[in-house]
Structures are given as structure tokens and as C-alpha cells.
Amino acid sequence: MKRIVFGLLGARLDAGREDSRWLRWRPTVAICQHEDYLIDRFELLYEPNYRTMAQLVTDDIGSVSPETKVNLHELEFRDPWDLEEVYGKLHGFFGAYPFQPDEEEYVLNITTGSHVQQICLFLLAESRHVPGTLLQASPPKRKAVGAGSIRFIDLDLSRYDQLAARFALEKQQGVSFLKSGIDTKNASFNALIERIEKVAIHSQSPLLITGPTGAGKSQLARRIYDLKKQRRQLHGPFVEVNCATLRGDQSMSTLFGHAKGAFTGATNSREGLLRLASSGMLFLDEIGELGLDEQAMLLRAIEEKRFFPVGADKEQQSDFQLIAGTNRDLLADVAEGRFREDLLARINLWTFVLPGLADRREDIPPNLDYELQQFAASTGSIVRMNKEAREKFLAFAQSGEAAWRANFRDLNAAVTRMATLAAGGRITVELVEEEIERLRHSWGAPREKFVDQAVLEGLIDLEKLDRFDRAGLAEVVRVCRESKSQSDAGRKLFAVSRAMKAKPNDADRLRKYLARFGLAWSDVS
Template sequence: GTHVAQICLFLLTENGFFPASLLQSSPPRRAREAEREPGDEIERRGDYAIIDLDLARYERIARRFDAEREERTGFLKAGIATHDAGFNALIDRIERVAEASRAPILLSGETGVGKTQLARRIHALKAERGQSSKTFVEVNCATLRGDQAMSTLFGHERGAFTGATAKRRGLLQNAHGGVLFLDEIGELGLDEQAMLLTAIEDKRFVPLGGERPIESDFQLIAGTNRDLNVSVREGRFREDLLARLCLWHFRLPSLRERLADLEPNLDFELERFARQTGRRVVFASDARLAFVRFATSSGARWSHNFRDLGAAVVRMATLAPGGRIRRVEVDDEIARLRATWGDDEPSSSTLRGLLGDAVDELDLFDRVQLEAVVEVCRASDSLSDAGRRLFDKSLARRTSKNDADRLRKYLARFGLEWSVLRAED
């Protein structure tokens, strides 16, 4: 039975209303379909236990429920032992919502933060608990255009438009009883948004070119890397649809915001490489230290988040001789990543030309400030001219007017000299 039913039976029996003992049975422990490997045997023997109504032992039941919840949240995290407290709390909330609600869920975040994988695992969790069928339908809305968008989502009747020679079922109809995941929902046109809102609220819709409504009861999970509030203000997204989606809105943080979880995810990517290729690869200790130092530095942009990390691991592991990633593979990969991200951050390229790898050791505060100072210096005729530009607001309040000396000392903190900056012009 449900947890509520179990607690009610417990209280009724414990207070003598039922002359009975409580027998707790459990099904065979088996791997979820999403975790099971081909050829794995299914354990078919269940288990049972008589619940002791001694209140001193009731805590064991509560601990079992807590353990089951931890197992479910671990599944949503793909088994990765994450350390970031904010992310762990977020996943715990998502697990509670997935268990208790069939309302739409909106997952937002940058490209590559794991929205699609999380949506699939939410569905697998609900399917295991009997809260959803095994049907999981997904589509990237950025691939849908014109009549194709309407037809793909809602289906069409024969002759609905030029080329519609046969009737077609839409994805919403296919998702009946299960979960529909619409990634990049902000790319949908306004007409499709209006029909989707009707389908969510009324659980029915009319196919393109049709007259009779089709019923479909599904749970919607939507993903976006946009700020949909901005899209609403720009007239590109319906405010009423956003209000419906935002009942449960979870923003997934970027890899840059979860640097405490970089090493567990690094190990996860190595394990995934081993499963996919049959080759187990490890880091040499100095190589791992160098990669982690770079990966957690301010110079690591991780523009595509975990996709970038996964691709980096695949490249290093593929090129590693004897299943061991050496410092040379790490150095080559760091150079590749910097080149990939370089066009997005020209000012950082300037600092790298001046400081080399030392730029990775700078705090974001110091790096941004130094970038601005270097830019002013290169646009100035002399050290004194640069000093006057940089300290112009405080000049009248200070007794010391030697701005050139103040600037010289600031640059020296980073091992820079005026002559070096001018030589770079």
C-alpha cells in the first residue's frame, strides 16, 4: 500500500482497533530498466518482515523510507555522488515533485547542463512507481517549423496541407498515459503554443485539418535554455502558457556553478567511456591534478557545460596509451579547450598572452579588473596618462597625486611592467 495507508494501519493496530500484526512485504530488488545491462538476470524472490509495534523501533520504518528516498534522488543524479549542497537540495525537491505531482515541469538552464537526461530519469522513476506508463516521447522544438510543427505535435488528417497524403498521429497522442518532453520549448511558434496550452488544460486537441478532438492524458516536461520571461515581453512566448509551465520550475546550474562536483562527474565520464568502449582508462596522478586545476579555474569557460567535459574525457581517454592519461594528453586537451573557447573571450586571450598559465590562478575579481586596466594602459600615451584615467574620480580627494607610481605598483603585483604592455601594441 501507500505510505499513508501503512501509517493508518500502523496506528489502528498499535491502538488495539485491529487484533492483528502488520506484515511488511516487498517485491524483488531489481535494477531499473534504465540501469539494467543486457543479459542481466531478474531476481524473482521477494521479502517480508513482521513490523514490531514497539514505538522505540518505529524509527527503523522511518529510516527505511529515508533510505528509499535517498536511493531515488541518487537515481535522478545518475548515481553521481555530488557534493554541491544547492544541487543536492534541488534534486531532492524534484524527486518529491515527481513522486507527488503530474503537473507540467519546466527545466531551464544552459545548453549541456543535463535537462534531457534528467527528464528521462524523472519518467523512469515515475514509471517504476506506476505513476506513468513506459511511454516517453521527446522532441527538440528547434527542429520543428511551419506545418511540420503542427503535424509533428498534433498529427494531421489526410489532405490537411500540400503533401499530406495520409493521416498521421501526433506526438501528443503517442504520449498518452506517459511523459512528453519538449526540449527548447521557447522555439515553438505562437499557434503551436496556443494548441499546446489547450491540450494541457483540457487533455484534448484537434489534429491539423481535423474536426473531432482527440483525448490524450500525458505529463509535460519542458526544457529551455532561454529566459522565457524575456520571450514573453518580446511577444515570442505566451504568458498564459508560461504561467502553466512555471507551477514547477527548476533551473539547473551550469558546471561553472558546480565546481565542487567536477571531480565526481569526471569519474562518471571515465566510467561511461569504459562501458561504451570496453576500455578502462585512469589518470596519472599529476595529470589528474593538472586537469582539475585547470577545470576549476576562472579560465575554464565550459561553454557547453557537461557536454564539453564529456567530450574532453573521450578525447583524452581515446589517445591515452596503455589506458593511462598522461600529462601530455592533459596539456593538449587544455590547449584545445582554450582554442575552442578563445573567440568567446578575447580579453582573456590578451591576459593569457601576458601572463601565460598564471591567468588560471587569478580570481574572477582580479581577472576582470586586470583586463580593464590593461585595456586602458594600451589606449594611453604614457604611464601617467593611464594613471589619470584610472584614478580620475578619487584624484581631488587624495593628498598623494602620484597615480603613475600607484599604477606601476598595481601592475607589479601581477609581474607586469608598463614597457611590456606598450611592446604588445
Template sequence: MKTVVISILGTTKDRRGKGDKRWRKWRPNISMCQHHDLRIDRLELLFDNHSKSLADQVTADIARVSPETNVAHHRANFGDPWDFESVYSNLLDFARAYPCRPDEEQYLVHITTGTHVVQICLYLLTEAGYFPGRLLQTSPAHKNSDLTGQYQIIDLDLSKYDQIASRFQREHQEGTTYLKGGIETNNRAFNQMIEQLEQVSIRSDAPILITGPTGAGKSQLAQRVFELRKQRGKLEGSLVVVNCATLRGENAMSALFGHRKGAYTGATTHRPGLLKEADKGLLFLDEIGELGLDEQAMLLRAIEHKRFMPFGSDKEVSSHFQLIAGTNRDLIQLSREGKFRADLLARIDLWTYHLPSLRERIEDLEPNIDFELEAFSRQSGHLIRFNKAARENYLSFARSAEASWSANFRDLNASILRMGTLSDGGRITTPVVEDEIERLRRKWRAPRDESVLPRARIEALLGPGSTEQMDFYEQIKLTGLIQVCEASSSMAEAGRKLFQVSRAAKKSNNDSHRVRQLLEKYGLKFEQLSKT
């Protein structure tokens, strides 16, 4: 593993003249490269625009005493090197942009040169994890008996510095606000959960399990965890998102773990697989409860050993990824029924967080409305706001028992989008709100009429007279199919509801295909029902 030192150019301590006399004095950035027991492969040297010639001289001198050390130059214009805010901001920008590779390199942050403010900021950023390394302190030898001087590597232990750790409360608050999408939420349990998740996201790369109903925001939260870890230098790779409900049979194995050319009919090229794509990054497996038992077994090995076997291959490949799993199902119950491996569940539920429904955190409704309005305004290019009476009317209904918010934040997003589109002059008026409330009432109302008179519901979709050659029994079946599809967010979800018994006896549960076939028999498509 290579050693990289991040250091500030010492405009006084490193400047000892241009003649040979400079070699008689201790210079921190040159001397630290002369220690036989401290091999420095790369020195990241930071300096301002006025110190380019000194940086060149220091680089040339390091090349003489340590040819194996590569020196990289970086401009760091602090303005006032004694101004804490300016120095911290500049160093923070550098840390966030620096491409750390902790699997390949170890980092030392040199805190001997620069002003005391610079040294404090370097300490704080290292202790907070923005620089994923240890501190390096150098000093001259007594009476210049040894020009290489002395050095000490300091490995920070957060548990010993409670008072110093309190300085990072602002960074912690910024992290939690980021995970909440910038929305100031009021639900106490939700806020406590996010605060802990922020700490886990920064300090641990263990699997995280996010549960909650459809539309509660599991995918968005996984995206923000990835971006937060990326900002703090905890990840190098990309975010790979997989909806496990779309994976079945050989396609599941191939998509997740890859395949070799000729592994099965149609495998005409090599495929690396999504787990390999997530190497050094984050893999989000949404609806993990839909994975088959074979895929679960291979996933468990990939999590524990960072190795797996591509489909049709006799050679393992490796991938070092962090896993976030999402589900709206009860994995404990699935495990009892033998449909989800208990050992995989034990491995992924080290950190489990349940996202409550919108109804369960109704006190957060108003800030989320404002958030959706801001998002729509940015997208549309003009400001959208409620009239006072219209806002009060909408909030009164939205908080009432009538409002089930069955699709959670997806319902809210769609509602604001509709009202924003229909608003004139950037104002959502009372008539627009009343029309939207009636629309939501129809959406959430139990379909009593259709269960009694299926013909009307069917002919509304297929046209007048479409039921004349259809038995009443068939009308009832079709109406039930329509109702389930309307209440489901995907064909896979509809299939699980419709075939909850027969699917258990099938080796491959392609629920989406079965639903599609039934709908095509009547010339229907799932998309037109799910939007009803």
C-alpha cells in the same frame, strides 16, 4: 473501476483441511471474497514453491463462493520469511515488475496473512507508493457467528506518520542519487534542488519546467525523472522526447497533435501525433520557447483538459500525459515581448528547476570527470585512468578562469572522450593532457585574428585562392556567419542570433533553412563548423 487485491497465501490460516470441515472455519483469502459490499475482480496470490497444492485448493474454493473473482498465481520464495532484508527485497522486486494500471483498477494490499515481517514489508511498500493502493485488513467474526468475518480498508495518510515516513529516507536517497546519474555531487544548491525534484517526481504528476544553459543536462534529467516514475509505478506509457526548435508551421501542428489524411498537401495517411504517443507516459518538450503561439494555445488546452484537436480533424482526441518542459531561454522575458503565452507559462512553471552551468558548480567537476571516465571505460572495454601528474594538471586548468566550459557537460564529455581515445595502455599521460588543454584553449579563445584577417579563416575552410573573387565586405559577412555557426549548437540557435530582428516580421521562422541556404552558397555545411 475494477478492484484488485494483492495477498500472501496463508499457509496456516488458509489451510483448514481438504474435507467439508474447512467450510466451517474462517479462512482469510476465501472469506474476503464473500463480502457482498466488496467485489474483488482479481486476486494476485503470492506463495512459495512448497504451497502450490494449497494455492490450487484456495483458488478452487474462491471460484465456488465468488465466480467473478479471477485468481492469478505468483511465486514468492522468501527463503526465510522472518528475514526482513530478504522479504523486503523480494516484495520490492515484485512491486516494481507489477504492471499497475491506476486509471483502470484500484488496488488493495491484504496484510492479514503471512509472517509479521511480510505484513510490515507490505505496509512499507504501500505507504512508499510502490503498491499504488490502500491496505486491506481482515479478521474473523466473534464466535464464528459469521464466517465471512470483518474487513477494514485503510487509506494511508503520510502526513500523520512522520516517524514511519523516516524509514523511507534510504529510498529517498536512492531516488536522488538516481536523478544525479549516480554521481556524488558537492554543490549544495544543486543537491537541494535534486532532493526536492525526487519528492515531486514521486508525489505529483503536474508539469515540470527545467531551465538552464545548453549542455547543462536537461534532457538527461528528464530521462531519469521518467525512469524513476516508471520504477515507482506512476507511469504506464513511454517517454516521448520532442525538440521544439525543429518544429515550424504545419509540421509543428502535425508532429505534436497529429493530422487526418488529406489535412494538407502531402498528408497521405493518418498521423496520431506525439502527444497521443505520450498517453499515460511522459512528454518532454525541449526548447519549448521555440514553439509558435498557435501551438502554445493548443498545448495549453491539452495540458489542462487532456484533450486536443488533430490538424484537419473535427473530432477531439484524449491523451493523459505528464509534461516536462526544457528551455535555455528566459520565458518570462519572452512572455513580456508577446512571444510566449503568459497563461501557458503560468501552467508549466508550478515546479521550476534551474540547472546551473558547469562553471557555476565547479566543485562537482572532479566527480563528473570520474563518471565520464567510467562511462568511457565501459564503452571501450578497458579501464582508463589518469597518471597522478596528468590528473593534477588537467584539474588545475579545468578549474581556472581560462576554462569557460561554454558547452558545459558536453565539453567535458568530449574532452574525456578525446583523451581516453589517445591514451595508451589505459593511462592518460601528461602529454595527452597538455595537448587537450591547448585544444580547449583554442576552442574557447576569442577569434581575434579572424575578425581582422577574414581571408585566412575563409581559405582555411574553402581552400587557397577561394577569396580572390570575393569582396572584402563579403569576406567579413562570411566570417561572421562562420563564427556564429561555430559558437552555436544547432542551426536554429545560429539563426536566432543572425536574424533576431527580421525573424520577428516573418509568419514562419524557419531559421535553420535560412542558415543552411547561406552556407550552401559557399559549399559549407553546419556540421563541419559546429565541430571546429
């Protein structure tokens, strides 16, 4: 194969006109003086001010290596120390060059040029814009006359066993870190965590983590943040908010902040969580619970890194990485108009579905050990299980009888109860049997799971309502929370019957309905 060398003319190192120039080491010429390193073609890049020097160096190469053809390329740099300009010019040059890697071998000489130009050549080789190796020339020792020496740097990392092993170890450590050091056995879960580790390290785009409640979305988001901070990819804080706890104006103010006097009670300006998360990570758990207005503002904040606080006429800026969590089917929510399609498209680039504990029963033993370690760390009391107790608990926990409806929250609660009651720091078979009965009862007992019962919690005493009233009131409250005003909610709730009335008063009908339960618009909006 023919050998092609690319190089920048060295304004200082390659200089010299008189015969005395042959007593100096000039790297561009010296590279061609090595008898055991034949160069077929030298592509020499130079700036317009050094056209004469470039021609002289070309002639000198011809005298020491007649076999080498020199092609001169004039390339102007307004500032050879400007990284953006230099990279752009070199990228354009190599992008237009007719490479023939099947017939030619390419080498980049990084001995000459400014440090910025040398860095850019390195980057172009590393990114494979130039399919070749790097060459570094050195002068002869003690100012002796001669060609000096040359060394090569091949950036194909797969050829470096020790480096490959180091990267593999670093990846393994990152995966273990995301799993909190738990030696999980589930193959699909391990593959999922490996993919998350790779994406988290190499991408700044939003991540969407889905899965059932208690599957570990919050903990995983925190571990991703800690991993990126260890790698110095983030230096801002980790900010977490459960969107299900945000209601009405509070959600806008909490997320985006507000200006002084923006609404009644806003006696001071407030910095929202998006601004607080700048240069860090924002974890929006249960993102599907956000209202449509908040979703629209969030989309702009993600895309443009700018947003308006409530009541403010000046934009705020915040550059954060977003992780969103949900246990909802956002595609179904889009179809029903409860979630913006454009926002889902923006956060759906990397979606990871965490399996529930019931789908990872082989991982219960190491997670049991982890929960015991966490109990010891939080209480200072080391608690162990004797062999019979451990075997009995795992036989139940890994069987189909164990539902693990709340996933790791159930496991954490079970371990906490047994460890707290353990006399002398030993969990016995009797304690395990008691806990198994407790879990069986909680999973197997009749569960009054009314339509969106959680919507009403904190508003009214559920035990005093019939199931019929609970279902109807829950739907009314949900519509109120999604509406801009009492009249707007009334129009949605009474859309059919209002058409039969000559003078519909939707707001009054809604007010009277809520009053039956001792509620007002301010309670449910």
C-alpha cells in the same frame, strides 16, 4: 482524556436477537467488554435497514459497559461496495463531526463493515481527516466465548523507526538515481535534486527545467521518467522533441498529428507525439521556440487532455505528464509577446533552475569519473588517468580559467578526446596538456557571435556574408518564422516605411529582399 470509538454496525458479525447471541462473538459489543479498555463514547454508524439491530446492540453495550454512551448515526449507502459513494458519505460525516483532540482520544474500529468501508476508514485516518488510531478486533480462539482481543494501528509513521529508515533510504536512492549515481558535493545542487525527487514522485503537474545549454536538462528529464516508471507511476513511453527543430506546418503535424489529406503531401494520417506520449512523459526541450499557435494548442492539451490533429474534425485524447526545458527567459518572452502568458502560468508550477558546470566546480571530479565510465560502457575500452594527469586536469578544470561555456558537453567532449587518444588505456600528462590548450583556444579565441547566427545555419553560407547582412537577414528570417504568411511578415518588417507608400506591396518587397540571398518564402517560413 475521554476515549471515543467510531464503528460501522456489522450486518452479519453483530447480528443476533435471542439469548444465544451471547454465545457468539459480536465485535461491536465485544470491544466494550474489555475491562482494561474503557470506552467513554461509541459513535455507531448503521444503515436504515438495520435500525432494530443497532438499537439492540446499543442496549447490549449498555448491559456490559454502563459507562459507555452510545450515539447512533443513520447513514445510508446505496452500495456499500462503491468506493466513491462510501468515501464521500464517510468523508461528509467526519467532516461535520466536532472533534476535540485536546480533550478526547479517537479510535476507528475497522473490524466491521464491507471491505470498501474499512478501506475508506483507513484512508480517512491516514489523511488525518480523523485524528485517531485504528482498532482491529479478533474473536477468541477455538470458538470460545469471550471478548477476544484487540490490536491498534497508529498511522503516525514518524513513530516507526524502521519504516522511517526505509523511507529515508528510498528517498536517498531516488536522489542518487536522478544524479546518475554521481556523488555530487555542491550543496545547492544536492538540495535542488532532493526537491525535484520529492516533486516528481508526488506530483503529476508539469515541470519546467531551465538552465544554460549543456547543463543536463535532457538527461534529468529522462531520469525523472525512469524513476517514475520504477515506482509504477507511468507505463507509457518517454517522448522527447527539441522544439527548436520544428518549423511551420511541420511543428503542428509533429506534435499533434494530422489527418489524411490535411495538406499537400499528407497521403496518410499521422499520430503526433502528444498522442504517442499518452500514459507516459512528454519532454519538450527548448519550449520557448514553439510558435504562438502551437503554444495555444499545447495549453489546451495540457489542461483538457484533448486536441485536434491538423485537418481533423475528431478530437484525440492523451493523458501525459509534461516536462518542459528551456535556456530562454520566458518571462521576458512573455513581455515581448513571443510566449503565451497563460501557457507559462500553466507550466510554471514547478520550476527548477539547473546551474552550469562553472557554478559547480567541486562536482567536476565525480563527473570526470562518470564520463570515463560512460566512455568505457559505450566503447568497451576501459581508460584511466594516472595520478599526475588527473591532478593537472582537475587543477585547470576547477580554476577560474576554465569557462565551461557548453557545460557538461565540454567536459564530455574533453574526456572523449583524451580517452580516444590514450595509448594503452592510460591518459597521460601530455594528453591532458594538449586538451587544456584545446579548451583554452576554444574559449579564449575570438568568437564571431553575430545576432542569432544560429537562425541562419543551414540556409546560407555564413562565411560569404558580411556581419551587417547576417544581422539583418537573421532578423528577417525570425519574423518570417513567426508569421502566418509572406504578406503578414512583410507588414511587420516594413511597418514604418509602408505608411509612406500609397500602394504598399509588402509581400513583393520581402520576396525581392530574400531573393538577394538566393532564398524564397518556402525556405524561411
